Amino acid sequence: MEPKRDVPTEFLKPYNPAESEPEIIALWDKSGYTNPDTMVRDGLTKPDAEAFSIVLPPPNVTGTLHMGHAAMLAVEDILVRYARMNGKRTLWVPGTDSAAIATQSKVEGEIYKKEKKTRYDLGRDELMKRIDAFVEESKNTIINQVRAMGASLDWSRYAYTMDEPRYHAVMTAFVRMYEAGLIYRGDRIVNWDPNLQTTVSDDEIEWKEETRPFYYLKYGPFVIGTARPETKFGDKYVVMHPDDERYKGYAHGQKLELEWINGPITATVIKDEAVDMEFGTGVMTITPWHDATDFDIAERHKLEKEQVIDDKGILLPIAGEFAGMHIKKARPAIVEKLKHKGLIDHIDETYVGRIATNSRGNGIIEPQIKKQWFIAVNKKVKFPYPPRPTSGRVEAGGTERTLKEWMREAVESGRVKITPERFEKIYYHWIDNLRDWCISRQIWFGHRIPVWYRGDPSRHGEAGAVEVHCSVEGPNDNTWERDPDTLDTWFSSGLWTFSTLGWPEETADLKTYHPTSVLETGYDILFFWVARMVLMSGFLLGDVPFRRVYLHGLVRDGQGRKMSKSLGNIIDPLDMIKKYGADATRLSLIIGAQPGNDLKLSEDRVRGYKHFANKLWNISRFVLENTTDVEMGELNDADRALFKEAQDLAVQASKNIDHFRLDLAADSIYHFVWDRFAAEIIEESKPIMKSDDASAKASRARLLYELLTLSLKLLHPFMPFVTEAIWQRLPQKDAKLLMVARWPVNG
């Protein structure tokens, strides 16, 4: 059949996303309409329109796009495009994250592979140069991959966690919190990673279960249990529950002489309620330097603490003949000696214990007491009041509360709402168990702590021993030495909603777009990040960082397994985009994904949605072929009823988007377009359009055209590429770009 005049010939071929998508991206870029200022300038958004803002959870600057990113980008882009089409002053801020530990170990690894050099060989400055070069070289990869998803981010506001404005924000935040007494330095038990030679926060620890021998040792008249005999050398306190009838005969503080691993020692009886009477024999000895529980007990009773293992996992002189050995090697030798001395009561080989590992570096965590920087979460301080965008200094009239109380209050008061709601409970639970947050790290790549010392460096931090200076700019003479530690990456991430908007300057962006409207992220970083942002924003700005938290689930493979290299079940979003298009990839990540629930993704699903994009393409061809030469008239009653049906669907879909049920919204539009519009309305239109009934034809042509434009608008947030590509080929339309067309339902 000859193509009709005026129908673009591209429609004769199937929709080709690989060809079309780069053109569409260029078209959007040229418009500049992802920048709300341009929208206002061109009169597409009213200057006083309600603001809608999201900051992108920054992907790792040296990483590549995975399905989790793709799902995140799809959800956020839908919300952003929907808001933009609804006339809101819409801003979506892009950024990338330095991923401190991950990036540093990656670069260190590569250097070692090529040059057999460690970071200590290179020195701090050289390593930083190498890392910066690596970051600069690799950052475009992730940025281009983000763009390929169709994400309508405002790149003019791009931020990187390690760039100059963010450095300034991080330093300012530290100084203000330090001045308020919320940041302190102290000797506390921390999670030490002997591999990476740094501390790790409580939340970064991943507990792994493992069956390993559990030793019952004779400790004088008691039998104590331990899975780690190599830590027991210095154990001179034996602890039991005060109510334990079995040990009524022993008094708190009582001294006992007994034979231990390396000879006779004096032990002291301690009664403490932390002991679980049900576990083992109900008696334990403590190792305060290398165990958090033991540390707490020691603190309560003011007991002595002694280091047994050094930073590299080597036993110290206290271990006697085992000193200098690595704990791994020492353990069997120690067990052998215990056996020899008859100190082993029995061994339980079926014990399932938990081992702490670093979720980022995979190393086994060794608790150590170290001088570190902490954020005091239980300390009452004055919060800025009333909230002011750039406030943060303690002001008269400020409300007194702790960071913990604030974090609870932010959600309890409804100022931050979490979707799905059940995560609010989990959030509270996390807060209630929160301990002071260790924010110093011994890696080099990161924002360095803005504290300088003068005096004997070996006595840093000790009262009176050195002078301490804390400021953004630092002291102006070189007699000072800067603290070598860097800040936990989540410290700077906690500022992200406002550091990206220019804080601590009092910028227009900050006033317009903060608090942000929605924070969208995976539920797996609720604590790492979401809670930290609430904390930071509360103290530094006196306000919440966002009004709504939307948590998406994890993307799993077709069988519900986590995607991993070792399973070989990774579905690469870039492959999917190449084969089926970004639109199909997006839909496959949205339909069937309820808030907070994991999504099972298979390639078949992506292929199915590619068919849908092609369906839409062909619907457009049919409609254009049947309307370009035909005069369009008013809708008759029957056609008006059909159009009403579509409008009702639009209202319903809008409601679903408002309630973050993007899955339902997308699904309902999909079915309307395919089953109702294409399969039924178009089918019944064929005889009408071939008939001689001019008025029926005029009405039907109008209906077809209206249904097409309506469908394109409704689908645009979900599948922006194909809808925009079709829109560009429409003869009549109410906006040059579909991206900035008006949403067909009034708020």
Add this chain to the structure above:
RNA sequence: GCACCUUUAGCUCAGUUGGUUAGAGCGUUCGAUUCACAUUCGAAAGGCCUCAGGUUCGAAUCCUGAAAGGUGCACCA
């Protein structure tokens, strides 16, 4: 140990405040098709809605309990 989530067709999931014969996609089987469709359209088969109680005129939906799978948290040395 405490808490949360999930359980509906072979597979992945809808089913929004309880209301006719419980739906879709993929898969399977059959049929049509130079008609907008690198296909599409039509049809069929396929379901003790995990189980046991309860509330109700009426339950996949609400309540109680159980089972299986999953996740989070916790100071079991």
